[in-house]
Amino acid sequence: MHKKSKLARSGSVWGMSMVAPTIIGLLILNIIPFFQTIYMSFSQSKAFGAYEFCGLDNYIEMFQTPEFWKATWNSVYFCILTVPIGVFLSLIVAVLLNAKIKGKTVFRAIYFLPMVVAPAAVAMVWKWIFNTEYGIINTLLGMNVRWLTDSNVVLVTCSVVAIWSAIGYDAVLLLAGIQNISKSLYEAADLDGASKIKQFFHITLPMVSPTLFVVLIMRLMASLKVYDLIYMMVDQNNPALTSAQSLMYLFYRESFIAGNKGYASAIVIWTVLLIGIVTIVQFIGQKKWVNYEV
Amino acid sequence: MKNNLSTNRKMTMALTYAVLIAGSITMIFPFAWMFLTSFKTQAESMAIPPQIFPANWNFDNFAKALESLPFWNLYLNTLLLILFRVICAVVFSSMAGYAFAKLEFPCKNLVFALVLMQMMLPSQIFIIPQYQMLADMGMTNSIFALVFPGLVSAFGTFFLRQAYLGLPDELAEAAYLDGCTKWQTFTKVLLPLTKSSIAALAIFTAVFAYADLMWPLICNTDLNMMTLSAGLSTLNGQYTTNFPVLMAGSLLAMIPMVILYLLFQKQFIEGIAMTGGK
Numbered sequence: 421m422h423k424k425s426k427l428a429r430s431g432s433v434w435g436m437s438m439v440a441p442t443i444i445g446l447l448i449l450n451i452i453p454f455f456q457t458i459y460m461s462f463s464q465s466k467a468f469g470a471y472e473f474c475g476l477d478n479y480i481e482m483f484q485t486p487e488f489w490k491a492t493w494n495s496v497y498f499c500i501l502t503v504p505i506g507v508f509l510s511l512i513v514a515v516l517l518n519a520k521i522k523g524k525t526v527f528r529a530i531y532f533l534p535m536v537v538a539p540a541a542v543a544m545v546w547k548w549i550f551n552t553e554y555g556i557i558n559t560l561l562g563m564n565v566r567w568l569t570d571s572n573v574v575l576v577t578c579s580v581v582a583i584w585s586a587i588g589y590d591a592v593l594l595l596a597g598i599q600n601i602s603k604s605l606y607e608a609a610d611l612d613g614a615s616k617i618k619q620f621f622h623i624t625l626p627m628v629s630p631t632l633f634v635v636l637i638m639r640l641m642a643s644l645k646v647y648d649l650i651y652m653m654v655d656q657n658n659p660a661l662t663s664a665q666s667l668m669y670l671f672y673r674e675s676f677i678a679g680n681k682g683y684a685s686a687i688v689i690w691t692v693l694l695i696g697i698v699t700i701v702q703f704i705g706q707k708k709w710v711n712y713e714v
Numbered sequence: 715m716k717n718n719l720s721t722n723r724k725m726t727m728a729l730t731y732a733v734l735i736a737g738s739i740t741m742i743f744p745f746a747w748m749f750l751t752s753f754k755t756q757a758e759s760m761a762i763p764p765q766i767f768p769a770n771w772n773f774d775n776f777a778k779a780l781e782s783l784p785f786w787n788l789y790l791n792t793l794l795l796i797l798f799r800v801i802c803a804v805v806f807s808s809m810a811g812y813a814f815a816k817l818e819f820p821c822k823n824l825v826f827a828l829v830l831m832q833m834m835l836p837s838q839i840f841i842i843p844q845y846q847m848l849a850d851m852g853m854t855n856s857i858f859a860l861v862f863p864g865l866v867s868a869f870g871t872f873f874l875r876q877a878y879l880g881l882p883d884e885l886a887e888a889a890y891l892d893g894c895t896k897w898q899t900f901t902k903v904l905l906p907l908t909k910s911s912i913a914a915l916a917i918f919t920a921v922f923a924y925a926d927l928m929w930p931l932i933c934n935t936d937l938n939m940m941t942l943s944a945g946l947s948t949l950n951g952q953y954t955t956n957f958p959v960l961m962a963g964s965l966l967a968m969i970p971m972v973i974l975y976l977l978f979q980k981q982f983i984e985g986i987a988m989t990g991g992k
Contacts, residue, residue: 435819442810445866450832453843516730529979530738536975538925540943541964545748548957554760592987645836648927676932688839
């Protein structure tokens with residue numbers, strides 16, 4: 421047993437009063453609302469904020485709606501498009517930033533910049549760059565791709581912006597992981613004449629894999645609940661809306677625009693389950709590739 | 715052989731710089747384009763082939779953006795939102811983080827499980843009941859409404875608990891024996907030692923409060939009570955084709971944060987890396 425100090429034992433009132441604000445806040449703001457949302461997903465919203473229990477109706481309706489399945493696919497597809505490429509590019513940036521180069525802090529600051537700019541402002545300029553008639557990409561290349569209104573392209577366009585936004589953040593996390601790798605490993609490899617590429621695959625990659633796993637999980641969770649970027653890039657009159665609409669976007673429209681709060685609650689519960697399943701799969705899969713030995 | 719190796723090394727270095735610079739250009743280009751467009755006339759912005767620089771550097775678009783959105787209110791609302799969220803997160807999380815790390819009280823583990831549970835659930839799952847509470851209180855369209863879901867921070871509690879776990883028990887013990895009150899051992903002895911974690915939490919909270927979009931859009935529908943992000947999204951609907959005005963508006967919305975970032979670049983990056991690497 422760990423022996424607790426005299427101060428620690430000196431009164432549970434003191435301890436409880438220190439956590440009281442946080443716990444009361446969490447209960448009111450999060451814990452009770454969590455159960456309310458679960459209850460609401462089994463109810464129908466009536467006039468004057470009343471709810472009536474309706475069993476699985478919301479879920480049955482949801483599973484029969486193509487728009488819902490499309491939104492689920494869009495969220496998953498968005499993950500497929502952004503997570504592997506985004507994390508891979510971040511890893512490259514992190515490895516390059518770890519080299520003995522001049523102006524390291526300047527590069528780091530530049531890559532990190534999108535993180536401190538509100539997604540609303542970021543989306544605005546990308547919408548302009550990807551504008552069909554006058555956007556710089558189409559006018560410069562003489563193309564006429566409908567980047568944001570073609571239902572086959574729109575989510576790819578959003579993914580480009582998402583990757584661009586997240587690269588610096590992920591690279592900084594990975595860089596911290598890489599900097600923790602002992603220099604002696606590389607020195608030994610240099611003596612043995614191993615090439616830089618070999619060193620990357622045999623030293624850097626296994627040693628940074630725990631950090632890589634954290635970044636991957638974080639990015640997956642964030643991508644599955646993407647909302648603000650797509651909301652700003654694809655407005656509600658956009659003909660390609662259903663091809664870009666993520667689960668959280670659908671949730672926002674159902675709950676706060678259409679007012680179907682019961683149905684919307686079912687959507688958010690579904691999203692939480694989806695995130696949970698993906699996370700569990702990742703945690704099982706990690707045993708195959710994450711190296712926790714130092 | 716040696717010569718060969720050094721040319722090889724030079725090549726690697728050249729390639730490293732080339733990739734990093736190409737990447738940097740990609741990162742900066744949208745901001746540069748935003749800046750240049752915000753000074754152009756609408757006709758200039760739509761010229762084909764594209765015109766890179768505006769003929770005249772005038773501020774008409776900024777004037778128009780300032781006219782169509784109550785920018786001073788948006789700045790003030792965003793500032794107050796950030797300020798209150800940061801104060802709440804730092805004060806309450808320091809207290810709770812300290813208690814979870816260093817004190818004993820009944821049901822400690824159960825209560826801490828609540829903290830972990832909140833951290834793992836996406837914020838959208840709380841949003842409808844939170845909005846209803848706010849509406850029942852008649853508090854929509856207020857600064858309080860903006861701050862409301864961030865009054866306490868589960869993540870902050872978790873994060874600062876880590877900081878307090880890293881401090882030795884003897885420290886508080888010694889101060890207590892020397893005649894400090896319990897409150898003083900906390901505020902005068904332990905709290906100052908978590909300064910760098912507090913700074914990281916403050917920066918993290920500020921950046922996310924500023925970026926948040928869904929909650930501000932829902933709770934404050936009055937344009938005068940919106941945040942910069944939410945206000946910007948309404949400008950989006952107003953000027954669908956006048957991109958110079960949209961760019962001027964976006965630039966106005968991002969400038970305060972970017973200036974802070976450029977001044978405290980190191981603290982920003984390290985703070986966010988520290989909170990992210992949990």
